[in-house]
Amino acid sequence: MRDARFGLLTDRPATFVLVGGRVIDPSDGSDEERDIAVRDGLVVEAADDAERIDASGWVIAPGFCDLHAHLREPGISGAETIASGTRAAAHGGFTTVCAMPNTDPPLDSADAVGAVVAAPASARVRVIAAATRRRAGGELTAVEELGRAGAIGVSDDGAAVPSAALTADLLARLASLGLPLFEHAEDASVAGGGVMRAGPAATRLGLAPWPPEAEVAIVERDIALAEAAHARLHLTHLSTARSLDAVRAAKARGVAVTCDVTPHHLALTDEWVAGSRRFAWEEADPRSELAYDGRCRVNPPLASRDDAMNLLAGVADGAVDAIATDHAPHPAESKLVPFAQAAPGLIGLETALSVGLLTVEAGRLSLSALLAALSTRPAAIVGEKRGLRTGERADLVAFDPAAGWRVDATTLGSASANSPLVDMELPGVVRLTVADGRVTYRT
């Protein structure tokens, strides 16, 4: 399917000048109105004969890097493919997506990793390989080999590495490679089949409660083990203030721990399951006709308002290293079922910037902190440089923060549309995405 808005990383390197945009570059803290000239994919001083793109009113920032996405390939291509998932990335301003290994079969071999990395795409695809064979939680994968094949870390995402002993072994082996464990922090035995964050709304709705201790227990376990092993630990999609407290304390001790939070855990709350469509910093407004929407089922579940506000504060002060989407495409029918039976997860690549801009508009986050959490800080975790200075490979997003858009299921790059944000009006329209010198998205 051809869509003229999108390009591929194998396209010819681009040449253009963005004229008059506000350039925010968290890599050097600069925030100034200036032109950006690109010739043959490189940022140059000037490109006089090149196409001039009027960027007045736009913000130009380093390309975004998503530490957590599900591209569903191989095996689950009804929901997404590498092609469609990276189109969604480009549409959202992302130039790198880190693909999680819970595909069918899981990405647990060097060949599988290599195939994903080599696939034609509209964004760089980095692979987080499986931590255990077949992602079954039993025996560790050949992490050294996976690293050589290009994996940037390992994870059994969808589940935590089950036992502490196995996790300790894994971290010891990862430490010598310098690769992180990307941990889905959830103790299944504590979670107990819960489908909604424990709290007053879950009690009211009569949905099985998911206690926050399910997350905290693994966060604290892993921090202790990573500290002992001198290994890197990345805690993904944190959803509770207590987890973040543990991360703060560990960072203060010098533990090599980093973490990300999703846009939906920052801005949406458990009251969305009750039919509210107000954001975390607003008063909830539960409405029966919107209650139990399967598109609000996600794991970890949408957080309490207090937790969301604490996590937002963590992004603002840097305790949270990155905003990652946990982009989790599912076909419509897997959400058109009673809430507890709905497949967990929502798409996020195309709405992450907009949701971030909502937090900026609400005065909860500065624009520069938002852009750092989307671009340079996650890029650093996977060893990618980002910058908009002369001589660098052009890797950027240009968006109009004053424009709005309706999240329209028919114009998304993703092959799926499972998000409660579909049909809502959101701020911030991406105009141009350039990945590795190539235009991957333009309107």
Next chain:
Amino acid sequence: MTTAVGPRTWSRRHLLDVDGLSRDELETILALAVDMRNVRAGREHPSLLEAETVALAFFEASTRTRISFELAAKALGATTVDLGVDRSSVSKGESLVDTLRTLERTGVTTVVIRHSDSGAPHLAARETGLRVINAGDGVHAHPTQALLDALTLREFFGSLDGRMVVIVGDVAHSRVARSNIHSLQSLGARVRVAGPAPWVADFNHWPGVEVATSLDDGLRDADAVMALRVQLERGAESFGDFVADWRLDEDRMALALPGAPILHPGPTNEGVELTAELANGPRSLIGRQVENGVPIRMAVLALVCGAV
């Protein structure tokens, strides 16, 4: 049909839960139910729902709720169909939404749905053009049970303003309790939940609800006591010490205010939640609850179908 009720407050196409019902809406239902009872007693057969086809889609076992809905619909002239889940395409794995859309295409206008998943009626209301009446969903809501309980208590007390109604037992797994909390509070009553801590602790955050974890604290100053079915099928661990500590009998009811009535939504686990003597004794309103089932469901059907 002529009724004694004044202006009605009702504009809903569905009855999904009790949370959102205003006091005026509750009063409308209760008043109409009294009319309906008189209609039935007078052997009148109004044809209010003549144009309606009401499907009973019970994805979970039920006797009194299903039968009373069926009788209510027939008493108002509706055509009824019973989905008979065990012998329908549901048993072949058809999804809930597909099953209901099929009903709609065959001419069903209104569905009365019971389902083991909380929120199933909300899904039905969103994804089909059917009018939806919730006959019990998971551990979330059982609106018509709460309404018939409210009618029963109202007729006993006259007014519920300031009355303390204590709900005893497996509150955590009870859709009846959740719906009763909403309706009783809306009608002016105070509500306390009482039971073993794991069955009531989550209700500490429920606005206006008192929580008690001993029988003494639970029944103190109670104007009325509502026992609940212990829901083994929904994850309650076992009857365990519940019988020893919590089973209600005539002696224990002395902890409540003199003459306090006892209610139970049925079916009872015999001798678990309360003794047979209490269930069949002078304090018991259990029979009245069952009797109020049909008129309440007639009122709900008539309102949801826009027939009154």
